[in-house]
Amino acid sequence: MKFTIDKHEKYVIIQPHVELLDGDTAPKIKSEFLLQNTGGQRNIVLDLSHVLDADSTGLRTVLLAHRLCKAAGGVFIVTHANDPIKKLITVCNLDAVLSIVSDNIGAEDVIFMTEIEKELRGAVEEG
Template identity: 30%
Template sequence: MTAEPSVSASTSGPCLIVQVSGEMDYANAPFFRHRLAQETTRGQSSVVLDLSAVPFCDSAGLDALLYARRQAESAGTLLALARVQPKLQRMLAMTRVDTLLPIYGTTAQAEAELTTSNEL
C-alpha cells in the first residue's frame, strides 16, 4: 500500500518550492493536476517541483506535469523539476519532456538557476 498523494509548498526567496509525494498515476492524476495548478499560479516568479518522493509516474502523471507547465507559463511563472528519481528521469527523457521542463539535481540548483533567469 502506498502513501496518500500530497503536495506541500514553502517559499524560499523568490521561489516556491513544492514538495510532491506519492505515485503520480491514473488514480492520483486529478489530485496532482489540481494541486500543481494551484501552486504554479500563486503569483511566484519561479516554482520548483521537488519530485524526490515520487516513486512512480505513468502517462497520466506525466500529463499532470505538463498541465502544471502550461498553467505556469500562462501565469508568467518559470517552472523546473528537481531531485527526480532515475526511472522518472528516463521517462522524461524518452518523451522529450525534459526539453520543456528543466531538471536539476537539487532544489538549491534549480532555485539558483531560476532566480538568475528571472533577473535577466
C-alpha cells in the same frame, strides 16, 4: 494524498509524498499547481524526492504545470527525479521542454537567474 508546500518569495516548492505519480495522485497535484498559479506563483518547483515512478497521467500533469508557469512568465522546474522518471521524460521527448535539475538549490539558482535576466531585459527595453 499528502504533499509539502514550501513557499518562498520568488517561488514555491511542491513535494508530493507518494511513490507513484499516476491517475490517482496526479489530479491532486494538478489542483495544487492551479491553486498556486492562480494565487500569483509563476515559479514552481516540483520536488520528486519521494516519487519512485510516474505514468503518462503524471507526466501530463507536469506538462500542465510547465505551461501554467510559462504563460505567467515564470519557470517550472523538476528536482530530484530518479532514473526511471528521467527515462520516461526522455522517451517522451520532453527533456528539451522540461527543466530538470538535481536539487532544490539548483532550482533556486535557475529561478533567480531567470528573474535577473527579466529585470535586465526590462531595463534595456526601457532605456
